[in-house]
Amino acid sequence: MEKLEKFFAQLMEALTGAVNQAELRTSTVVVALAISTLLAAYIYFIYRLCNRSGFYSKAFNKTLALMALVTTGIVLSMQTSVFVSLGMVGALSIVRFRNVVKDPLDLFFLFWSISAGIICGTGLYKVAVLLCAVVTIVLLLLDLVQAPRSPYLLIINASDPAVADALAVLLKKYTNHYRIKSRTISERRVDLIVELHTKRETELVSDCAGMTGVRSVSLMAHDGELRA
Numbered sequence: 001m002e003k004l005e006k007f008f009a010q011l012m013e014a015l016t017g018a019v020n021q022a023e024l025r026t027s028t029v030v031v032a033l034a035i036s037t038l039l040a041a042y043i044y045f046i047y048r049l050c051n052r053s054g055f056y057s058k059a060f061n062k063t064l065a066l067m068a069l070v071t072t073g074i075v076l077s078m079q080t081s082v083f084v085s086l087g088m089v090g091a092l093s094i095v096r097f098r099n100v101v102k103d104p105l106d107l108f109f110l111f112w113s114i115s116a117g118i119i120c121g122t123g124l125y126k127v128a129v130l131l132c133a134v135v136t137i138v139l140l141l142l143d144l145v146q147a148p149r150s151p152y153l154l155i156i157n158a159s160d161p162a163v164a165d166a167l168a169v170l171l172k173k174y175t176n177h178y179r180i181k182s183r184t185i186s187e188r189r190v191d192l193i194v195e196l197h198t199k200r201e202t203e204l205v206s207d208c209a210g211m212t213g214v215r216s217v218s219l220m221a222h223d224g225e226l227r228a
Contacts, residue, residue, distance in 0.1 A: 028123070029076060035128065036072040036120040040065035042132055043116065047109050050139060057102075064109055068117040075121025150221050152201070153181070154194040160213025161190050167208065171196065174204045 044065040048056070112135060119128040156167065164183070171178045171194065178196035185191075190213075198204055201219055208217045 032120050035125050039116045040068040064113040068113045071117025072121040151195050153220050155218040156192045157216045158190045158214045163213050166211050174198050174200050
């Protein structure tokens with residue numbers, strides 16, 4: 001019994017010593033937060049530069065920068081104590097992010113910001129800087145790669161079912177390949193959605209609008225992605 005009590009006493013003493021064993025210097029914290037701030041500002045700039053779509057959110061961009069700083073602080077705190085580390089893990093495990101990621105690239109920047117904060121928190125500043133440089137170069141190289149031309153969706157609303165035959169003749173004239181995505185036929189209405197590639201958009205729409213029984217014609221580019 002005495003040996004068991006002595007064992008537990010030594011265990012608690014060891015754990016208590018581990019709490020105060022790792023003490024962070026003020027200079028270490030300042031340097032880590034300063035470099036993390038510079039990298040956060042860099043990520044903020046790169047995200048704004050790469051995001052040219054209408055879905056750019058300044059609030060999300062500021063979140064990226066601030067997340068790097070917060071992550072650095074968390075990692076620095078976790079190095080000081082075993083108990084703090086366990087508490088951080090427990091607290092972060094219940095956090096749930098419910099915002100919808102509108103662009104897959106946003107998910108990458110989010111992970112990049114968190115990774116930069118973790119690396120700065122562990123003191124591997126060279127790795128953090130080199131990572132940012134390499135990621136930027138790869139992003140620029142991938143941006144130079146030309147993506148295949150997006151197909152068009154031709155949407156036709158007509159009152160005559162025979163318009164489908166006339167449309168087939170026009171599609172063979174203006175396109176090399178097309179595919180009917182949707183065909184809806186009712187008593188006095190015909191709706192057609194056709195996927196196609198063409199370089200004569202204006203002529204195709206004009207000729208389709210001139211067909212007998214056509215009420216409306218729409219031609220829209222489609223990249224295959226649905227955004228919220």
